[in-house]
Amino acid sequence: MNKLVLIIITGILLTPQFIIGQIPNSERYSERMTVSPIKGSETNVHSKWIKGAILPAALVIAGSITLLPESWCLLSKYTIHGRVLEMFPGSTSHVDNYLQFAPLAAVFALKGSGLKSRSDLINQVAITAKAELLMNVIVQGMKFGIPDLRPDGSTKTMPSGHTAQAFVSATILDMEYRNVSPWISVAGYAAATTTGVYRMINNKHWISDVFIGAGIGIFSTRIVYFTHRYRFGKKGNIVILPEILKNGGGVSFAMVL
Numbered sequence: 001m002n003k004l005v006l007i008i009i010t011g012i013l014l015t016p017q018f019i020i021g022q023i024p025n026s027e028r029y030s031e032r033m034t035v036s037p038i039k040g041s042e043t044n045v046h047s048k049w050i051k052g053a054i055l056p057a058a059l060v061i062a063g064s065i066t067l068l069p070e071s072w073c074l075l076s077k078y079t080i081h082g083r084v085l086e087m088f089p090g091s092t093s094h095v096d097n098y099l100q101f102a103p104l105a106a107v108f109a110l111k112g113s114g115l116k117s118r119s120d121l122i123n124q125v126a127i128t129a130k131a132e133l134l135m136n137v138i139v140q141g142m143k144f145g146i147p148d149l150r151p152d153g154s155t156k157t158m159p160s161g162h163t164a165q166a167f168v169s170a171t172i173l174d175m176e177y178r179n180v181s182p183w184i185s186v187a188g189y190a191a192a193t194t195t196g197v198y199r200m201i202n203n204k205h206w207i208s209d210v211f212i213g214a215g216i217g218i219f220s221t222r223i224v225y226f227t228h229r230y231r232f233g234k235k236g237n238i239v240i241l242p243e244i245l246k247n248g249g250g251v252s253f254a255m256v257l
Contacts, residue, residue, distance in 0.1 A: 052226060056219035063159075063211030077206040081151055084200045084207075096198035100162045103188035104128065104169035107176055110184075117176040123230050124176070130228070131168050135220035139164050139213070151203045160205040160213035166192035167217025175225050192217075 066077040073079060111117055111124065119127060143156040150157040170188035177184040196214060199205040205213075 048226060052222040053219070056215040056222070059211045059215030059218070063208040063215070066206070066208045066211070077208045080207045081200060084197075085203070088201045092202045093198060096162050096166075096195045096202065099191050099195045099198070100166040101169060102191045103166070103173040106184075106188065107169075107173050110177065115177070115180065117180070119176060119230070123228070127224055127228050128172060131172065131221045131224040132165075134224060135164050135168050135217055136161075138216050138220065151200075151206060157205060158209050158212065159216055160196065160199050160209040162199050163192070163196040163205070163210045163213035164217040164220075166195035167214045168221050169217075171218050171221035175221065 066075055066080060069076040071078040107117075107124070107128075111121060117124070139159055139161050142159055143161070146158040147155070148157045149155060167189075170185075170192035173188035174185040192214070196210040199210055200207060
């Protein structure tokens with residue numbers, strides 16, 4: 001039974017990589033995926049949004065299901081948490097404090113090494129900042145509004161901020177480098193999954209917090225990628241021209257946004 005619980009948790013959290021494996025290389029993504037109506041029909045745009053929302057929604061639903069049963073039920077967050085603690089007695093660690101940022105660190109390390117990715121550095125910084133902001137607004141808003149207690153008795157359990165951060169990091173790594181090698185994506189999601197598992201091993205979060213946090217992390221990142229316009233870093237955005245006037249001269253300045 002204990003092994004079954006671990007398999008289920010790991011399988012659900014690693015689902016993004018299994019989905020990636022079913023996507024043909026030619027369709028994994030275009031160089032610049034946006035929601036601009038100029039490229040593709042409205043149907044294709046809606047399809048991207050729907051497909052992008054399926055996995056985060058599934059994770060949130062899975063986490064919510066564990067909130068519904070009585071504490072003695074097999075699917076209850078209390079039962080699952082007890083099983084996890086039984087499987088890893090005395091295995092607490094602070095590794096989750098660092099693993100949550102590991103995939104994001106890998107993104108910038110790979111860029112620094114010159115490995116070609118989806119976004120240039122300027123756009124990467126903008127995308128990362130927007131994803132982090134959106135994720136934190138959602139997570140902190142829920143923590144403020146939901147008074148549930150953590151397994152250790154402290155407050156602000158829902159959702160897991162560490163797990164949300166880990167899956168923001170992993171999804172950015174996936175979106176940038178999945179067309180280079182799927183194993184890069186596997187490594188990112190494995191680090192994120194380990195972060196979520198350790199939040200339970202460390203008695204800091206319930207399974208519901210972890211699943212919902214993972215869903216929020218993936219959702220926040222995907223919505224930013226779907227809406228980002230790649231306006232930064234374009235050549236020719238700024239034009240400076242000399243100007244001759246009747247009583248003197250000057251400089252004209254124009255910027256295309």
